[in-house]
Amino acid sequence: MDGYKGDGQGVDLAVNVEVEAMLQALYGAITEERGRWVAQHGSHRLTSAFQPIYSFPHRRPVGYEALVRVEDERGRPIPPVAAFEGVGNFDEQVWLDRLCRLLHVHNFVSQRQTDCWLFLNIHPAVFVHAAMQVRMLARAVEVVHDLGLPTHRLVFEVTEDVMARDDSFEDAVEAARATGCLLALDDFGVGHSNFDRIWRIRPEVVKLDRSLLKRTRGSRKMARVLAQMVALLHECGALVLLEGIETPEDAQMAMDADVDLVQGFAFGHPAPQLRDEQGVSPELEGVWSLFNDRQAQLRRDHLDRLTPFRTAIALALQPLQQGRPLAEACAVFLKLAGAQMCVLLDEDGREIGPRAVPADTPLDLDPRFLPMERAGDARWARRPYFRRAVEAVGEVQVTRPYLSLHGARMCVTVSVAYWQDGRLRVLCGDLDWDET
Template structure:
């Protein structure tokens, strides 16, 4: 061991050992028969195309150097009533190793048990370690673990106090277990980490679209940054890009390691992924445009005939004869529907009968609907919505609309298309 290494070993925290491999300084410690140390998984900003943080992860080996799952480590600690002590030990290890990592501006994502935040002794130990290592709280993202909190009000107060000290707060595993919308309002995190179960096939609707875009949009409207974790395949990476997530984490982008990531390799990976996603999006947009073209042509002709004075129930037949055409309806300038829906296909009868209370839309107000608002903003121009859930039969549909003159009145002609499968791409819901 060199003199410099001896000097650094001398200042290691009590009970911690220092080792050197490939020029990296690494701290470890014993806990019972286990040796504990840290690795770090990078967290990337898709827009910045680089790592903006690292999550500290515990690694354990038994006396025969066999790996032991962190879940087993904490499970055993829970059985012995030792969870907070092990949690504090893991925090100290991650902080020491993160400091040795040499990251200059990136965040450290630090998993914390809710009890470690509300217990004054454990909170003081965390702050003391930061002062000793000269790490400002703004460099630390406290991940509130997905566990039941016995006193949620007390946890929320502790989170508020840590935020006031400069820490960032992340809500972990949103979409699984105890992490739900209520916790967002109560804990007010800066970052919400979406559980990887939302990337699984079960999170895809039968129509082929994911719930992720709407969920991410909801969290953004609530003022939260969104991190999609557990991204393991290119397909899942495209889902994260498509849903407008801010950050990503997972094996596809970077595995846990004792070292920082290769910045140039990461930028190249995200750049290539973004370019492929752009190509896929362009291809899908062209396919959707081709799919919609006959409906738009028939709809434009129906609007011309309606404006020329022909009755609604006669002008819509060409449109309704197309395979997935669902219905036509007419709104006044206030968004009120004055006549029943015009429906042609007899095979809709079974589906419509299940939603019989909704079948008569005469007198309904569609003033809030994007298809009405966009048509009124741009008269004489066909508007196309993104797919959404139709209230008529609880199925996904796309609505065409156009504001046109019918006699001396400005009306909005609308037509629904059953939409199964790929979404029509829309850059912003406010534009449809």
């Protein structure tokens, strides 16, 4: 046993020596120049730039993403990807990744920012490799703490698609999380993006790929999809960051989608210095002002569009209670442009009698959706338009836009519950809600 213990101690000593040698070599590659830290890698000179990450509710930066800037031997800027593409092997990749992170941490802490996250990009393969090197990881945590940056202010960004290729990723996540740092999954929404993996990994932050924002511009349908994606990520327990915000209009789309954090040229370009802001950011204040104006206009437009349908559904109650046929009672509703149909439901949400449709409804319905047109003994009790109506009898209810099962069209339902002969009834009217 004693001999075995001695061998173990010898291995530990060798590992510790290797870790310290690596750390010493890294520090030998960085120097301080006029208050800023720079690194040398071959013929390339590396510096740090930081792009602010804002919180909509707080209206100020809550974090900064560190980005490397590269110059050649003549001081000319070159794309950072060029420096990384020139890496000869994996060991050199690990070295360069660690060098960049050490450089960024020094440039961040030297600016004495005490209440913001530092987002650090890390190559996926390096993340898995580094997280499983227990001694090196522990020493790195020690160095960061000594510099005055607690690990709970570190956010490691890893591209999301690595989870589809590497089974050891989850183990690496647990090892990294044990240090107290946060994990951000980058570029979510493209490639192999999968909500199941989000449930398993439980990242603290999910960064949506900027391509989602591009697809949302000019499309109300995609705006709704983006909002639903954000809502589901919130259900997974993650903060949602949307990057690539370039204009006030982009910021409005992000706010409408209920994202938590935003990043992009609309709020700040990457720069060596952190933003010295006291109080509310003027860029964010402008976004909130535009949001207030836009919401007021949307409410007015929404009200103008729905008021005739709300009035018409309310007018149908008296003739229905007098025993008039559904089509006759809902004649005013069915004549409005965009009306789809009216239907009467019992207290269990079952349809009573035939539906009433506008006179100009085409007879040749899309045959692809005919199975959904035959209602039979369908029950609609779980639908919001039914539940809300029975909870507030006599008050007209309006749903959010949703996909109707009748022809797979976007619609809004206006509904109202009433009593007739001691039985509860719910009158529903659907109207088209076109989206592009």
